[in-house]
Amino acid sequence: SQKIEQNSEALNIQEGKTATLTCNYTNYSPAYLQWYRQDPGRGPVFLLLIRENEKEKRKERLKVTFDTTLKQSLFHITASQPADSATYLCALGSGNTGKLIFGQGTTLQVKP
Amino acid sequence: DGGITQSPKYLFRKEGQNVTLSCEQNLNHDAMYWYRQDPGQGLRLIYYSQIVNDFQKGDIAEGYSVSREKKESFPLTVTSAQKNPTAFYLCASSTGNPGSYNEQFFGPGTRLTVL
Numbered sequence: 417s418q419k420i421e422q423n424s425e426a427l428n429i430q431e432g433k434t435a436t437l438t439c440n441y442t443n444y445s446p447a448y449l450q451w452y453r454q455d456p457g458r459g460p461v462f463l464l465l466i467r468e469n470e471k472e473k474r475k476e477r478l479k480v481t482f483d484t485t486l487k488q489s490l491f492h493i494t495a496s497q498p499a500d501s502a503t504y505l506c507a508l509g510s511g512n513t514g515k516l517i518f519g520q521g522t523t524l525q526v527k528p
Numbered sequence: 529d530g531g532i533t534q535s536p537k538y539l540f541r542k543e544g545q546n547v548t549l550s551c552e553q554n555l556n557h558d559a560m561y562w563y564r565q566d567p568g569q570g571l572r573l574i575y576y577s578q579i580v581n582d583f584q585k586g587d588i589a590e591g592y593s594v595s596r597e598k599k600e601s602f603p604l605t606v607t608s609a610q611k612n613p614t615a616f617y618l619c620a621s622s623t624g625n626p627g628s629y630n631e632q633f634f635g636p637g638t639r640l641t642v643l
Contacts, residue, residue, distance in 0.1 A: 450632075505571070514630050
């Protein structure tokens, strides 16, 4: 069955450092991958999308890579700030229906 | 303001009762989705609708029902057949254009607790 895995342990880093979050998947060939941010008790907010034929995408301090051979995406936040503290979800889609399969999320804590 | 709203924010239900969660969007989106989120877990798809008067089961549809009579509205009913309904419920919408890799816009969620 399709499976998505994100680091279940919280990631704690110091302000100013680069945070790197991992999303691995099996038994799936996604057409695209999305990353969302979720704050406690709130709905997720879309951050970035990367397509299967793209290796890397950037948006301000965010960078996403997508390796369909390794079946892995990496999500980087450079110059991290305490305000970046949240849970980050990756989601895979196959295109036609708009349906997404979500990972369980990784909680990031940036300490000042 | 354009957006997606859910009500109520908190909902308490006695065992054996049906309860309906509201989801409304004014984004003119065709597609709408209902997810359930349990602690430490990702979002699991309950039902989705790509167009008015049509909807499909997601991965965990048992014990739930939906309707899509209007483009703006996609209410979810949690029936007494749902064995473990206590969870955080999220509604989302997207433009629904096939193959366009649509981002999903989420509502603020409804936290349902069964007493």
